[in-house]
Amino acid sequence: MSTVIKNGTIVTADLTYKADVLIEGGQIIAIGAGLSGETVLDATGCYVMPGGIDPHTHLEMPFMGTYSADDFESGTRAALAGGTTMVIDFALPAPGEGLLDALKVWDNKAARAHCDYSFHMAVTWWGEQVFDEMQKVVARGITSFKHFMAYKGSLMVNDDEMFASFKRCAELGAVPMVHAENGDIVAEMSTKLLAEGNTGPEGHAYSRPSQVEGEATNRAIMIADMAGVPLYVVHTSCEEAHEAIRRAKMNGKRVWGEPLIQHLTLDESEYFSEDWDHAARRVMSPPFRNKKHQDSLWAGLASGTLSCVATDHCAFTTEQKRYGLGDFTKIPNGTGGLEDRLPMLWSEGVTTGRLTMNEFVAVTSTNIAKIMGMYPKKGAVLVGADADLIIWDPQARKTISAKSHQSASDYNVFEGKVVTGLPRYTLSRGLVAFAEGKVTAPEGHGEFVARTPMGAENRALSSWKALTAPRPVVRAGIPASGV
Amino acid sequence: MSTVIKNGTIVTADLTYKADVLIEGGQIIAIGAGLSGETVLDATGCYVMPGGIDPHTHLEMPFMGTYSADDFESGTRAALAGGTTMVIDFALPAPGEGLLDALKVWDNKAARAHCDYSFHMAVTWWGEQVFDEMQKVVARGITSFKHFMAYKGSLMVNDDEMFASFKRCAELGAVPMVHAENGDIVAEMSTKLLAEGNTGPEGHAYSRPSQVEGEATNRAIMIADMAGVPLYVVHTSCEEAHEAIRRAKMNGKRVWGEPLIQHLTLDESEYFSEDWDHAARRVMSPPFRNKKHQDSLWAGLASGTLSCVATDHCAFTTEQKRYGLGDFTKIPNGTGGLEDRLPMLWSEGVTTGRLTMNEFVAVTSTNIAKIMGMYPKKGAVLVGADADLIIWDPQARKTISAKSHQSASDYNVFEGKVVTGLPRYTLSRGLVAFAEGKVTAPEGHGEFVARTPMGAENRALSSWKALTAPRPVVRAGIPASGV
Amino acid sequence: MSTVIKNGTIVTADLTYKADVLIEGGQIIAIGAGLSGETVLDATGCYVMPGGIDPHTHLEMPFMGTYSADDFESGTRAALAGGTTMVIDFALPAPGEGLLDALKVWDNKAARAHCDYSFHMAVTWWGEQVFDEMQKVVARGITSFKHFMAYKGSLMVNDDEMFASFKRCAELGAVPMVHAENGDIVAEMSTKLLAEGNTGPEGHAYSRPSQVEGEATNRAIMIADMAGVPLYVVHTSCEEAHEAIRRAKMNGKRVWGEPLIQHLTLDESEYFSEDWDHAARRVMSPPFRNKKHQDSLWAGLASGTLSCVATDHCAFTTEQKRYGLGDFTKIPNGTGGLEDRLPMLWSEGVTTGRLTMNEFVAVTSTNIAKIMGMYPKKGAVLVGADADLIIWDPQARKTISAKSHQSASDYNVFEGKVVTGLPRYTLSRGLVAFAEGKVTAPEGHGEFVARTPMGAENRALSSWKALTAPRPVVRAGIPASGV
Amino acid sequence: MSTVIKNGTIVTADLTYKADVLIEGGQIIAIGAGLSGETVLDATGCYVMPGGIDPHTHLEMPFMGTYSADDFESGTRAALAGGTTMVIDFALPAPGEGLLDALKVWDNKAARAHCDYSFHMAVTWWGEQVFDEMQKVVARGITSFKHFMAYKGSLMVNDDEMFASFKRCAELGAVPMVHAENGDIVAEMSTKLLAEGNTGPEGHAYSRPSQVEGEATNRAIMIADMAGVPLYVVHTSCEEAHEAIRRAKMNGKRVWGEPLIQHLTLDESEYFSEDWDHAARRVMSPPFRNKKHQDSLWAGLASGTLSCVATDHCAFTTEQKRYGLGDFTKIPNGTGGLEDRLPMLWSEGVTTGRLTMNEFVAVTSTNIAKIMGMYPKKGAVLVGADADLIIWDPQARKTISAKSHQSASDYNVFEGKVVTGLPRYTLSRGLVAFAEGKVTAPEGHGEFVARTPMGAENRALSSWKALTAPRPVVRAGIPASGV
Numbered sequence A, B, C, D: 001m002s003t004v005i006k007n008g009t010i011v012t013a014d015l016t017y018k019a020d021v022l023i024e025g026g027q028i029i030a031i032g033a034g035l036s037g038e039t040v041l042d043a044t045g046c047y048v049m050p051g052g053i054d055p056h057t058h059l060e061m062p063f064m065g066t067y068s069a070d071d072f073e074s075g076t077r078a079a080l081a082g083g084t085t086m087v088i089d090f091a092l093p094a095p096g097e098g099l100l101d102a103l104k105v106w107d108n109k110a111a112r113a114h115c116d117y118s119f120h121m122a123v124t125w126w127g128e129q130v131f132d133e134m135q136k137v138v139a140r141g142i143t144s145f146k147h148f149m150a151y152k153g154s155l156m157v158n159d160d161e162m163f164a165s166f167k168r169c170a171e172l173g174a175v176p177m178v179h180a181e182n183g184d185i186v187a188e189m190s191t192k193l194l195a196e197g198n199t200g201p202e203g204h205a206y207s208r209p210s211q212v213e214g215e216a217t218n219r220a221i222m223i224a225d226m227a228g229v230p231l232y233v234v235h236t237s238c239e240e241a242h243e244a245i246r247r248a249k250m251n252g253k254r255v256w257g258e259p260l261i262q263h264l265t266l267d268e269s270e271y272f273s274e275d276w277d278h279a280a281r282r283v284m285s286p287p288f289r290n291k292k293h294q295d296s297l298w299a300g301l302a303s304g305t306l307s308c309v310a311t312d313h314c315a316f317t318t319e320q321k322r323y324g325l326g327d328f329t330k331i332p333n334g335t336g337g338l339e340d341r342l343p344m345l346w347s348e349g350v351t352t353g354r355l356t357m358n359e360f361v362a363v364t365s366t367n368i369a370k371i372m373g374m375y376p377k378k379g380a381v382l383v384g385a386d387a388d389l390i391i392w393d394p395q396a397r398k399t400i401s402a403k404s405h406q407s408a409s410d411y412n413v414f415e416g417k418v419v420t421g422l423p424r425y426t427l428s429r430g431l432v433a434f435a436e437g438k439v440t441a442p443e444g445h446g447e448f449v450a451r452t453p454m455g456a457e458n459r460a461l462s463s464w465k466a467l468t469a470p471r472p473v474v475r476a477g478i479p480a481s482g483v
């Protein structure tokens, strides 16, 4: 059974042109003029783009004594409704737990997904078992390893553990990732703030200002450089972290930064709301920043010093947020965004002229597919690629609201934002997964996407590091002489 | 008549994969496994890449009382021998001369080209005629305008002229370009150096140190920003200029930088040779720099803060260089490089791991085609694209020498460099234009390539500038009041 | 007749200690415990500091078809009332006018001064006469030369003129100064804005945004470096200019930056007032900036990358400002500040903790005296120094208002600001020049202060430039050889 | 008994002038023309400057299983011979040892000193005892606390310990100091290098490249900022660390950097000597760097982004260095320099024009005295100051050699350097302590110098932090409402 997308304009990371797209067997089989197929999707006035890939979600994640509110069912439903056709979620072993054991748990959770997915594996502790299993994890097609520099006492790893894991990534051709905030300082600041009576949600923001993130980003970059491996920094939210990334690139290092749609479009004033719920619902790490930081992130996306836009989707209900009444450190960290990432970015980025349409595709899909070792299966409008596509109507408008969103959460941090630019159809491997405002892909339609290690940047960096490696000085008769 | 390239690995700016390429009518008509055609080119062990595009040449250019030694015949012959399938040369109106008149002269010169070509138009003076003709030039498919901030008294334009021309570019959707060196200071320094007895070729380098280039780059960026137009900076040779570009990008500005292969691989020590000829043959503007600057340029290419690699090919013979005996200001400025750009960049960039193969393609071809408004006709391995292709043998080696090069010049600034990585075949619109060490495309095979204005960056920037334009404060009863 | 200041705490640029100060013959003759003299000034609870020096005033300046409203009489009266005991005003030759002729005019104007003064000499055109007279001007004790990069068509000089003048400064051991804004671009932007209907005072700010200042600052620094001379940048108002200065210092260059008290404490929102008068009264060049720029300036003062705080005092009456009704380019540029500089800086800098008291003294007095070649005669609390002193009451409060200020202007840009920290007494060469809220120094009390060229930075830089000067390569038999 | 220094030119951090200096009771009692005293020291042709203060020495330090070769006797003898009249040494409690106990040990060692001295106290572990004793240490006049971010397993403290200690410093008005290298990474890299056969002294340099220092510097700055206290970074050796300091200052932070004379004048090529002894003798942490880093340090001293020049004098004999034959991690870390600091800095800094004479005094003496809370008792040529003075002969020359130096070490890292500029006399509290090439101050002449906490920068920063401290949002009825 074939499907054809007619009368649209294809927009990819590097091209904009009119053509029809013919799909069969879940893949694109032809691109050109005058194509025909059994099912016809009309893209008049629309852009046909690679479906969004969200490289950073936490679905049904056990965290801070509860579970994030969206699981793979509601989470991927939200994704499709917003034009995102794939998510990469984080498999999180408990300290001491094996990586493969954790993976089984995540395999199970993900079975309900409406769209395709992959996993990053978290390294939350270090030992021979972790070292060994990393190879098996890569063999399973999971080629990226996350490290938490914050959440002291639970997920956090130390510098020597990071160095060991990063070296292992270098050997395996994998990409290390970091949540970059100095966990020691966050913990100390939190204690101090609570003691001083700063117990409200704004205390969360006070406890982890931008310099705490900048510091950790800078540190992770140094460690990756010493280990000889590229680095992916998740949720880059501030100028300090971005500056560290720019400085690294300027020294020939390979580092990617990932701003979140929240940090691009929402700011710290939200925490100063007199409504505790309003503020608590926005509690996430890193916290929202101010306009100076936002400008920095936008410029980074346009100039290529930042590479991807994600959501860190980790929704909690108001009830869950209220666990932290009287103590901000107990407010579950996280916000949603899966359904809103693309419309928000288009509205605030493309229609304003901060980004070109091609850059929009690059940062929401293509760059992510490349960095994560699954391009052009994903992230491309090419013959042979998976037909994960969106038919994007740049004139469509709506007001974002919890009343109408897919997420299981009872509020939405973008509530009230009017967006221009929405998917008319979303296709997942050729299946019309979203149409006429409804998600039509069945639960369980999603499949695991195995990824390939040893990307071009890993290989290039390894060559350079080998070429410039420390070499012993040849000395005869040591010690040779006096003064 | 069809041609098929078999058994190769296609390398583009974003992909590496095994496939055959089928060519007919000068274009790629199929990419895939098991293709067949009338002529078969074996690419076993080779990479099939878009042919190089040199965005910066000066063929048969009248300059400093003579003509550059390579014309479109020998220059494009050299290009093909080195894997470059297109050049963009600069049409230079004399002060007071009309743009269209200059264009006719360049049309005539280019008739002898072995490979395709386009032109940039230089704005060497300002007036209503220039303003008017710019539109006609753009209509002819010439969408980039060069401005010289140096060469005081001949080509140089002032800040107000640049601003006027840049604004005109903004209206026309064209890209302004600058040769960025402070011409006033270079002129003053030259006079001073000659007076102090610094008459040798090294005086050329002394007269235009990196800060002089950095300053002008910074100035041009500001002017482009005020005019609301992207900017292309030619021959970015130093950290100061690169820093200005990075800083601009960090503020959301749209600027591209273009290092030359010479600046990436040769350094200022050449000017201190005791052999006057050796030094004089390397005289070009900007002059070669030191390792610090080279490291900066390489990092820029890897990180995307610099976009293209060019040659500024402007060869002169030893005899011509000797015009400047006793007075460095009379040494014709320029060096060759058309044949050597790709092999040198591959050898010093890709084999070392400083660049990936994909980045190599991007900076030598694809980025240039995109910025210059002719992608994917040029710079792509896509069905429908011109079959300007190279079959690149990464194991092939040679020693660069004037004895065997194509250029009309009697020396080569890369003399003695051993390169690894050479074209086995070069195709120009499907024609085998270079094979078995010989250029086989006939003189006059080359065609003019018309380019498209209003690129995505121009449009995005215009939107942003419109959105943020100065708006008058509404006041009733002016002046309104006291204190 | 001797005067003693009792019971105070002396605060200098590098010390804070309790001591009395004994004055005779206009100079400090003793510092220590238990001093006595004929006149006793009680400094209980006060700081005894060097009187402020304002390095940047325009008194009775002919400008834009009128004269600035404060002359040396009212201007220096305002100075003393605010704790400033010396001003350096700009002697401005008309284009073509000799420097010495201009000096005579300024000598005459200054005869009415209540406090000491010196002059900077402006280089508003270039020629042999200017070259020659610069030496005579230095011999007269005027060791700093001002260059306008803006005010095209009147005061502006070009890059080659600046270079010539800067080289001359290097020879004479003088300090070149620049008003750094790109005059070409300001002129073009002004025309464009007026044409677009931006005729109000806010148009003035639109016409000269911070990048225009940053560019010119960067350019002047390069030119000074090429000429081998330190550089003093007046009214550094923005991060871009400050960044250029920092970058220069980081490359070993000798550059000083001078923020104005206006830019430190007032912001661009003033121009958006619906009251035309309010906005027009704030029109000055550079215009007020936003908080980001203010933070940059404050950090520069604390860290030493910026050196002095001035006023650019150039008052105009409301009537004069109204010359520009309907055309912002005709609003006379300038604001007052002489009386308010010290109280405003103390209130917003010292009481907040942004600056130490010692830094306050450094940037308002001592650094200026050093850079300008008159330390420790001025700017010091040392035996032998001129007794230009303030007895500063850190608890005294007032509300700034045009109703009570000394200036001839009918408004005050700091109107309504409550300041904490005011002079109890101001002494000019030992004379009580301000006491109990009244200026007591007679008109004409002020004397010209001759300054010394060849400061330590000039000498050090000349040594370094001589050491690293370009040297010709020694070659035998030129050209020596082939290939 | 009085001493007078006649016919000299006084050079201080901010002045250069001719005057005699009269000394009695160990202090300066008069400065002026025509002074007379019982002992006359002729300073014809010389500069009279504050004696050097070395803020960073390790005399008789237990380290890596041995003791540094110079104790307070030979170390301070070397100091005086080189014009240094005071040292600040580090009291190092063993982990678990009380601060006051350690102090007793250092008191005993220092009893043999020829010149005055003070101590910094190291915080090598954390606990209530340390917290409590810090106050007593400050009360004893020791107002600076050192933290090692390297030497994992012995001296190193973690981020949370640093934060706790820095907060304590903020309360006490003390200055925290850091040895900034990432100890985790150094340890891991050392293991890796040894395993790869990099066992020679060059392995030491490989194990702690500049980015390791830059990272730790950046981290310490963030922690100090969060704790609200200024920071002193010892032995800043590289551009990365200097960049972190500059960036911090640009954000209004209070940070001082201290390059060593070794890093300013010696480079990494020393480690590549074929002579094992030569290389091992230069092993110190941080290791020597290359010219790029040196240029950065010199520019920092001239521009004020770096504040002091020290030695980290920690001499070991060749025999001791040979402990590390076959394993660079066992080579005792440290080099000498006490006798050579001033002559080397004068020769390479002042005579070249990189620094003015006043800057020389500032970075070797006055700045140190100010930052360390003992100005103007030390570091000044003022009436009432201690007569710690040098009569500096700018024409005197010698060749540095272990054969003639004072240190107990059998070699000198500056061996063979020809210096211009040497002390003719060195005075310690009025006593001629060095004359005619001989140290004349008796063993035990040196006295402990108690220092004052709560410097101006500490107070200013505390005010600013209080003003901008996090404040809770006032909320009624929490949680307030929905959506």
Ligand SMILES: [Zn+2]
Residues within 6 Å of the ligand: A179, A234, A235, A285, A286
């Ligand atoms: Zn995270």
Ligand SMILES: [Zn+2]
Residues within 6 Å of the ligand: A056, A057, A058, A312
């Ligand atoms: Zn996350």
Ligand SMILES: [Zn+2]
Residues within 6 Å of the ligand: B179, B234, B235, B285, B286
């Ligand atoms: Zn050029």
Ligand SMILES: [Zn+2]
Residues within 6 Å of the ligand: B056, B057, B058, B312
């Ligand atoms: Zn050119």
Ligand SMILES: [Zn+2]
Residues within 6 Å of the ligand: C179, C234, C235, C285, C286
């Ligand atoms: Zn001005």
Ligand SMILES: [Zn+2]
Residues within 6 Å of the ligand: C056, C057, C058, C312
């Ligand atoms: Zn002015």
Ligand SMILES: [Zn+2]
Residues within 6 Å of the ligand: D179, D234, D235, D285, D286
């Ligand atoms: Zn140390």
Ligand SMILES: [Zn+2]
Residues within 6 Å of the ligand: D056, D057, D058, D312
């Ligand atoms: Zn040390």
